[in-house]
Amino acid sequence: MAERRGAFQAPTFGPASKRPKGEVKKKVVKSPGNEEAIKPTTSSGGRADPQGQFLTRDLAAALVEVRTENIKRQLVIASGYFPGDAISPPPEEVQRLIEWCRIEKKQLILGCDANAHHKVWGSTDINHRGEDLLDFLFSTNIEIVNVGNSPTFMNAIRREVIDLTLATPFIAWMVKNWRVSEEPSMSDHMAIEFNVEATASADIECRIPRKTDWEHYIAHMSSDLKGLKYNISSNEDLENASAHFTSCLKRAFENSCPLRNKTISRDVPWWNNHLEKLKKTAKKAFNKAKREGSWNAYRLALTNYDKEVRKAKRQSWRSFCKGIDKTAPAARLQKVLFKDHSNPIGQIKKPCGEFTNDPQESLRALLETHFPDSRQITSEDGAPAGKVYNPTRWDSQKADLSVSSFRAKVRDVVYRDQCGLSNQ
Structure with missing residues (x-):
């Protein structure tokens, strides 16, 4: 999880004024050690999760699991872009994401390039997009986590606060140390950092087979199996012998390969x-x-x-x-x-506004979009029946002629340019 951090300080718009003074402090887990506290997950009960519904050109959402106070909570982490040429923010897909989180009772943290100005989040002025966005946030009970008025967008001619961190009220209380990073971001937009406080689970213990003491393992097996003979005359005898031998293998391995604390290194070998x-x-x-x-x-x-x-x-x-x-x-x-790193086909939004339910339906949607009016070849066409499609609107002869014509035009332009005839 990206290291995004946030504290609430007046007069920032957010839950700072509501926070009780006697709040019990919780352990804050920073990103280098957050792997145990925050991990990817999917929604339970077979309900749709945001990975498929809310992956668009201007929005990406992921569902993660956060351990807080020894309770696992599901949290949606999203990144969005609000087009500046739209009538009013936020875009429709962001509104659907917020509504989905409300219905599914999921917490939400949304980092966005809002392209909206309002002094509530530190901008130098107020425009109609900022007023519309603020009204929407009030109506949906979404908190603004930004602190201060450090510019989040900066170039040679302009400095402004247009990047916002939004969150549902419960998780907004867990956002600490929000700040605009001073590190170069390779962009006109500055990097925003904050912490999500979470209680890390206990150290993960595991056995590492590469560190097994094989001499001790062989000695242990030899001791357990010394003089042992199995009299197998029935299926039950075979099952008992198999269970005993398996228990010997397991016991020898556990004694020869003790549990070790799993450590995760974040160092990279190329840094110097x-x-x-x-x-x-x-x-x-x-x-x-x-x-x-x-x-x-x-x-x-x-x-x-x-x-x-x-x-x-x-x-x-x-x-x-x-x-x-x-x-x-x-x-x-x-x-x-040699692992298969290919990503499976996800959900695709159909022209009717609904999403596909399986890879086959996604393939059909792609086929109908890119090769409309195509039909399936059958045995009546003189070809083996199967799921082979013939794009009837694609004429290979016309395509050949088009390519040949284009090449001829290019050669003509190059020749005229070399001869100084381009303006004639």
Whole structure:
């Protein structure tokens, strides 16, 4: 989960004024250790979840599970863009997402480029989009988590607060240390950081087969099976012998491979001191650009930093691949590379406004959209019957002629340009 943080301070619009003074402090889990407290999940009971319904060009939503006060709660994390040319924010898909969370009783945190101005969230002025958005938030009981008036959008000619962090009331109380990051974001929009307070579960204990004491394992098995003979004369005898042998294997493994605390490393092998210096240089150039307006120097430093990061990643990967000279690392790498990482076909919104229910229906929707008036080839057409479609509106001969005509036109334009006849 991205490290987004937020505290509530007056006069910020939010639940700060409602917070009781005697509130019990909860442990705040920062993002490097949040894997145990926050993890992806799906909604229960077979109900639709937001991954399929709310993945559009301007909206992406994911359902995660957050452990708070030893209670698991489902939380929708979403990122949205509110088009500036729309009549009034928020877009229809965002309204549907908020309504879905209300019906399904899910908490929501929405980070958005609202393209709306209002002094409530720190903008320098108020426009009609800001007023419409504020009215909508009041009517749906959605809180604004922004703190202060630090610009979230910044370029050479403009600084404004147009990026908002919105949340339902319950989860808004758990958002801490909200701030606009000073780190270069590679964009005109600044990165926003905050914490969602959550109680981390106990350390995960697991057995790591690679660290098994195999000598101890063999000795343990030899001791358990020494002089043992199975008299198998029936299916019941076979089941009993199998259960006993399985218990011996399990006991030997557990004694030879003790439980260990699982640790998750967040370090990356490609980071180095040179990149750290370039990052600091880009940050200094950014601060100088804000003070003096020297944005060209900042863009140059940022481009150089980005270029070196990509170069370091490539070199690190090549070095890793060259260093694989043993069977075990090569086997692990092959296992990772040969996994099927292809994403299945998700839900697609049909022209009628409904969503498809399965991959077959999604394929039919794609076919009807891109190859309208197509029909299925049957045995009557002289071909084997099957799910083969013939796009009747696609004429290969016309396509050939179109390509040939285009190539002829290109050659003619190039020739006229070389001969100085382009203006004639």
